[in-house]
Amino acid sequence: MAHTVFIDGAAGTTGLEIRDRLADRNEFELVVLDDARRKDPAARREALNDSDFAILCLPDDAAIEAVAMIDPSSKTRVIDASTAHRVADGWTYGFPELVGRDAVSSARFVSNPGCYPTGFLALVAPLVRAGQLPADWPYTCNAVSGYSGGGKALIERFEGEGADIAFRTYGLNLAHKHGPEMKVHAGLDHVVLFAPSVVPAYRGMVVEVPLHVGAMANDPHADALRDALLAFYEGSSIVMVSRGDTASELLIHRNAEPSDSMTLHVFGNEGGWNARLVAVLDNLGKGASGAAVQNLNIMAGLPECTGLRLI
Template identity: 40%
Template sequence: MNKPKIYIDGQAGTTGLEIVKRLSNREDIELLKIPDDKRHDDVVRKEYMKEADLVFLCLPDAASIEAIKLIDDKTKVIDASTAHRTNPDWVYGFSELSNQQKQKIKSSYRVANPGCHATGFISIVYPLMKHQFIQKDTLLSCTSLTGYSGGGKSMIAQYETEKTSDLYAPRLYGLSLQHKHLKEMKQICHLEKTPLFCPVVDDYYRGMLTTIMIEGNKEEIVQLYQDFYQDTFIEVTKDEETYLSANLYAQKDNLKICIHGNDQQVMISALFDNLGKGASGAAIQNMNLMLGLEEYKGLSY
């Protein structure tokens, strides 16, 4: 049987580089690598896309929309940008939401990879909505802490080579409360109200910690998550930590739900790697499903 051929459009970006690194030693796929001087040549790009069985788009939103025009309908695509995450013609690439969602990913030719902050938010909120611990009209408040690699090459350079005094402290951003991940958070979780969302970037390379707080009984909520995520890539713990460090799952591709609180108020946190389950790891997980491979092959956990 021929090995599936994989092409990464945008292989020089942060997400693209991570996928290249993870796939380079895979013996069950063939990685097509375009020469650096041809990365922006649409004629050559189209040739690589035509040869591939699956294409990763690791591009800015507008560039992803243009790239789709170069790809044959018979070629499978995973888009890592924001461009298609709320598009009904694309499947949202979060297999742990349900067995039905996993089957949709397996059979789809167009999968939108979730956003990093959205991954944390949805992993927490979707089970609560599904089992009516919260209602559609609930106004949720969420904080999400990320390492600076989430800002791409320009932010990495800023922190590592052009560092100023303000970069030694946590920095709130998205201050207009209109972060680009909010649309998918709201749509996938079937919320009527846009969440109040505060992202924070800090002086470490990779890792993410997304948190919401709700009223409820801790033991009931722990049981809900344990049942919901049974036999998935998401683990659930309670009261294991005195502190939660956002880089604890750096270099891992799975996600941990951490639950703290009491019988009236509960803090629920998603701990994962913004470059792992929040980007490249999730993309490879979706690739494995779309190509009929073992779902967690090549992933770290």
């Protein structure tokens, strides 16, 4: 018997991509509200409480409201793609590679990771756990994304009539909403200095953590960092670690195909004083919708890669 899934906010960018990934899946039956009913609180409440799974693709306030609509006695299990519950008590962080697949499998409430934090945490969290990187270091994260991650308003700014934006940097108040998520789930002592930017490509993301490793007390070498990441993600079909990086550039393509995988790179200079940790992913894939489907698969007891686009 198919699991019923209600995507609350299915008309948004993330919701549409999740629907697309589930469209031909006979393991799931989508609960769909027409345009007249999808903003009706009574219809939403019914769908939220009667479905096996609810995936919330909503602004933070609306996601909190949706969770409050779910009766404690309901069987519904929740995946929240908003920022609202990523460091909240009672929620499991939906990064199976980091928190463990058993934790996701048994959880009722799962918070989907943010797109930028997915790249940062994939690089840093395993290395802090392994003692290769210090928890008390003042980390910096530079990142660039396609504009689809900003939702309909930002898409219109980049695609609308007369649009001429070539580059957008933001978060200039140094209080980006991803800060707590990155600190908590990497096990850090300090908030990350985060510098996000957007370019005129629909999808794609490069997340970089530059490191002065020679100034660290344990003086880790880039090769040791790469080896630790290779060991941590061994066997993963979703997160791949590049071996012996010699690339001279990493690119975001304007017309990239959707992808639910992520590739990690470790670059080091001769002598090992500096290192650049870099994650390349699709902000709508492993950074959003693909991660939600991965979590849904695990929670439903299915192979985690089912229906994902891994290239």
